[in-house]
Amino acid sequence: MFLFSSTVCLPALVSSRSRARRALLGAGALLAASAAVLPAATLAQGQPFPSKPVTLLVPFPPGAATDAVARALAVPLAKQLGQQVVVENRAGAAGTLATAAMAQSSATDGHTVAIAPATIFRIPHLQKVPYDTMKDLTFIMNFSGYTFSLVLAESLGIKSVPEFISWAKANPGKVSIGASGSGSTGHIATHMLGQKSGTDLTFVPFKGGAEVLSAFVGGHINAVIDGGWAQIEKQGKGRVVMTFQDKRIPRLPNVPTARESGYDIVSISPIGLVGPKGMDPKAVRAWHDAMKVALADPAYKKLLELHDLEDAYMSGDDYQKLAARLWVDEKKNFEAIGMKTN
Numbered sequence: 383m384f385l386f387s388s389t390v391c392l393p394a395l396v397s398s399r400s401r402a403r404r405a406l407l408g409a410g411a412l413l414a415a416s417a418a419v420l421p422a423a424t425l426a427q428g429q430p431f432p433s434k435p436v437t438l439l440v441p442f443p444p445g446a447a448t449d450a451v452a453r454a455l456a457v458p459l460a461k462q463l464g465q466q467v468v469v470e471n472r473a474g475a476a477g478t479l480a481t482a483a484m485a486q487s488s489a490t491d492g493h494t495v496a497i498a499p500a501t502i503f504r505i506p507h508l509q510k511v512p513y514d515t516m517k518d519l520t521f522i523m524n525f526s527g528y529t530f531s532l533v534l535a536e537s538l539g540i541k542s543v544p545e546f547i548s549w550a551k552a553n554p555g556k557v558s559i560g561a562s563g564s565g566s567t568g569h570i571a572t573h574m575l576g577q578k579s580g581t582d583l584t585f586v587p588f589k590g591g592a593e594v595l596s597a598f599v600g601g602h603i604n605a606v607i608d609g610g611w612a613q614i615e616k617q618g619k620g621r622v623v624m625t626f627q628d629k630r631i632p633r634l635p636n637v638p639t640a641r642e643s644g645y646d647i648v649s650i651s652p653i654g655l656v657g658p659k660g661m662d663p664k665a666v667r668a669w670h671d672a673m674k675v676a677l678a679d680p681a682y683k684k685l686l687e688l689h690d691l692e693d694a695y696m697s698g699d700d701y702q703k704l705a706a707r708l709w710v711d712e713k714k715n716f717e718a719i720g721m722k723t724n
Contacts, residue, residue: 431664432492432493436463436467436493437470437493438456438459438467438470441473441479441481442471443590446562447528447685448477448590448591448609449590451685451686451689452469454681455467458675459673475505475563476563476566477501477502478502478505478511481498481656485518485659487658490662492664495655497655498655499652500567500651500652500712501563504570507724508723508724509724519658519659520656520657520658520659522656522661522669523697524652526653526692528609528651528691528692529625529631530649531607531626532605532623532625533605533611534620534623536618536619543638547581557604558585558603559585559605559607560605560607561607562588562589563588566608569585569587570649570716575647578647609691612688612690613688624638624639624640625638626648652694652708670697
């Protein structure tokens with residue numbers, strides 16, 4: 383970019399060599415002075431992305447399904463981006479802390495992005511937050527989704543939904559169901575199940591999936607309605623009696639959906655990648671393209687299968703459209719179950 387021009391008149395006695403040297407020194411000084419007042423974004427325009435290691439914020443603690451997925455993706459992402467990918471956990475607030483950091487960030491160069499769960503479309507309806515989900519984020523892409531099911535402790539000996547409902551009605555307020563935080567998909571599903579079945583279910587919030595499963599295996603809660611439940615089911619530590627998906631899970635063809643069981647509940651819980659508002663378009667494209675390639679990585683694919691996560695790629699535009707729809711729908715869900723919204 384041409385900034386300005388300057389003509390310097392030198393005395394006739396100065397030699398051509400001296401004139402050249404002084405011209406170079408003068409040009410250097412002028413460039414240094416101009417650089418001091420130019421904004422950083424302007425200076426970085428000519429730099430390739432990424433120009434340093436990048437950070438991927440994970441909304442749940444180490445050991446959770448989302449954390450495992452992020453660490454698996456970090457390897458192929460580093461190859462595609464040509465820089466180290468640092469995975470940093472920001473657990474809490476039902477999985478919204480990582481996204482909140484992005485929404486409040488002024489660093490738009492794209493060197494830090496976050497994995498966003500569906501709770502970013504819910505929590506702001508329940509409590510005041512210092513950001514606007516729909517205005518303060520750049521929706522880069524959606525890449526997966528959690529599957530939610532009702533998983534019961536094997537020790538209960540319950541093998542069907544009717545048995546569970548009968549047991550819950552016989553023990554009002556004593557049936558504890560765990561999930562990742564208040565306002566989470568599991569929280570909503572628990573409320574809706576209790577409301578539609580006429581049962582008094584006790585919801586128990588945790589910081590993340592790893593804590594939910596630990597409490598379940600330890601006998602501290604009776605059931606789980608959360609993402610990442612597949613491990614305990616495969617290990618024979620929990621029985622899946624109902625899924626909250628639109629269709630039956632292929633791996634568990636004999637497990638009915640909530641709708642098939644008589645309860646009109648479908649839980650959609652997308653997992654996407656977001657950056658701060660105004661994120662550099664070059665960085666957005668770089669992350670999108672690198673992630674799209676990384677999603678074909680065999681190690682990542684195995685983790686999807688291990689945790690029964692969906693393979694659900696969406697472009698940034700489609701992800702933003704989904705976000706707009708969920709923003710409206712989630713508020714309606716809260717109102718339908720009698721939870722107060724902002």
